[in-house]
Amino acid sequence: MAITAVIFDAFGTTLRIGTRTHPYRQLLREGAMQGRRPLPGDLHHLMKANISLREAADTLGIWTSPARMAEIEGALAREIDSIALYPETLEAISELQGHGIAIAVCSNLAAPYGPAVKALMPKHTAFALSYELGVTKPDPFLYMKACHELGVIPGKPEEEAPRVVMVGDSPKCDRDGLWRWGSGVFTLIAGA
Incomplete structure (x- = not known):
């Protein structure tokens, strides 16, 4: 089964805040x-x-x-x-897109951060952001919306369906909602 799409978390996975002022x-x-x-x-x-x-x-x-x-x-x-991409982010996303893999960002964030996140991510990136959708991860709706934006309907491991991988840094936010959804989206937890 080939991976057709990758959904990334934003902060802590693809982006970092250099100067935290809270x-x-x-x-x-x-x-x-x-x-x-x-x-x-x-x-x-x-x-x-x-x-x-x-x-x-x-x-x-x-x-x-x-x-x-x-x-x-x-x-x-x-x-x-101070928001910046991790040095390897662009290279990784470019490599994935070069292989025809669709990319999305699914993240919990307050509205003022959204334009900066969108501006820093490469072209052809889809977004499912909490402040735009009115729900936060781990609500399965965010993952469903990301898949919809990518034009994929993930299948179960035993099915012949598109594979979607979620890459994040939080078991609660980046994995547990997927389990509640019961989707064919698989999660990779950075640093786990």
Whole structure:
């Protein structure tokens, strides 16, 4: 059975953040100073919403002064500007595409990171991003959407169907949703 498509996770697999400023954590700390306790689902919620950092503050009911919001937005801009591909990413994707293998990126990320991720990835890359789809990995919908964008319907190991491989760095996010889906997508966990 030949591999017809590879789905990559973004951060930690194909891309890295060089300068971590944690702008969303800064925003949540502002809320904590106002008495708003961070909730376990806050970051998860922000990765499902197609909103800016300012809109995130409004959504979470966090008020910041204009000067403080500008500082946090500056931190976000620095973090986004530091996003880079791992050195081997382009070579690996180019090699795969040269063999006719379709490429997608399936990732949990907040909306402001999306344009940078898309701009850095090679042409003909499909995307299934949490903030655009309103769900986060390990929800099987993200993997189904990535396969749909690639034009493949993966089959079970015993079937004569296209093979899709998911390459990621998180067993929970990059493997467990596939098992829930019960698809013919196989996962390679980087560093495992």
